[in-house]
Amino acid sequence: MHGMNVRVGTSDPGTPQVRRVVGLVGGTGALGRGLTRQLSMAGHRVRIGSRDLARAEAITAMMGSGVVAVTNQGACDADLVLVTVPWSGHDEILLSLRDALTGRTVVDCVNPLGFDERGPFPLSVDAGSATQRAQQLLPGSVVVGAFHHVSADQLASDDLLDSDVLVVGDDRDALHAVIDLVDTITGLRGVYAGRLRNAGQIEALTANLIAINRRYGVQSGVRIAGLD
Numbered sequence: 001m002h003g004m005n006v007r008v009g010t011s012d013p014g015t016p017q018v019r020r021v022v023g024l025v026g027g028t029g030a031l032g033r034g035l036t037r038q039l040s041m042a043g044h045r046v047r048i049g050s051r052d053l054a055r056a057e058a059i060t061a062m063m064g065s066g067v068v069a070v071t072n073q074g075a076c077d078a079d080l081v082l083v084t085v086p087w088s089g090h091d092e093i094l095l096s097l098r099d100a101l102t103g104r105t106v107v108d109c110v111n112p113l114g115f116d117e118r119g120p121f122p123l124s125v126d127a128g129s130a131t132q133r134a135q136q137l138l139p140g141s142v143v144v145g146a147f148h149h150v151s152a153d154q155l156a157s158d159d160l161l162d163s164d165v166l167v168v169g170d171d172r173d174a175l176h177a178v179i180d181l182v183d184t185i186t187g188l189r190g191v192y193a194g195r196l197r198n199a200g201q202i203e204a205l206t207a208n209l210i211a212i213n214r215r216y217g218v219q220s221g222v223r224i225a226g227l228d
């Protein structure tokens with residue numbers, strides 16, 4: 001590892017895993033449901049947030065123990081707050097939660113993508129990426145980017161997971177916390193992939209993966225070669 005000396009895949013067998021409270025803003029959607037399933041199986045407590053508490057309650061009823069339904073505001077009361085809303089609602093929801101997210105570690109999972117007759121493509125974002133935009137909007141929070149390219153369908157299925165999760169950020173402690181969280185999910189490995197300014201390529205890469213999925217009828221993922 002060059003530069004930041006951030007660990008890769010740190011959950012060695014025998015290392016006690018920290019149980020986290022994870023909040024999901026927009027947790028009722030495809031990614032939120034998939035992550036909830038995996039995180040609760042890994043022993044974490046999950047707070048599924050929604051603009052409509054009844055929607056979160058309906059999803060929570062299908063999940064196991066350790067999962068609670070909350071408003072998006074309530075989802076911010078967590079060790080790590082994952083943002084799993086569409087890009088179209090990203091800025092507005094983050095602005096509305098700015099106070100609740102102050103002092104929190106926020107994990108932006110949002111991909112600014114467009115879709116037309118030629119397939120998926122990355123949208124241009126003035127801030128450089130959704131993740132950088134989140135940090136602009138939330139100056140009192142520490143923003144990390146992760147889970148952008150992990151298939152929600154795969155997280156929700158019984159298939160064994162076997163892929164890396166690229167994690168970007170500028171704060172070492174927050175990066176450690178997010179990489180460690182990824183590592184608690186069986187079959188996923190968190191990999192430090194650069195500072196926040198490198199989030200855009202990862203968000204855009206998801207357009208390639210969706211194109212691959214459509215062409216080959218698979219749920220593709222990312223695996224970095226050369227790491228132990």
Ligand SMILES: NC(=O)c1ccc[n+]([C@@H]2O[C@H](COP(=O)([O-])OP(=O)(O)OC[C@H]3O[C@@H](n4cnc5c(N)ncnc54)[C@H](OP(=O)(O)O)[C@@H]3O)[C@@H](O)[C@H]2O)c1
Nearest residue numbers: 026028029030031050051084085086089110111148151152
């Ligand atoms: N799907 C995937 O495989 C996948 C994988 C990696 C990353 N992502 C990224 O993760 C994000 C969520 O994807 P998704 O497929 O889970 O999306 P989704 O199902 O369309 O939406 C997720 C949730 O966001 C909330 N929401 C919708 N519009 C909103 C708005 N305008 N403002 C605030 N909240 C809104 C909704 O919850 P309530 O109505 O309950 O509030 C919805 O259930 C996207 O940015 C996507 O690029 C997706």
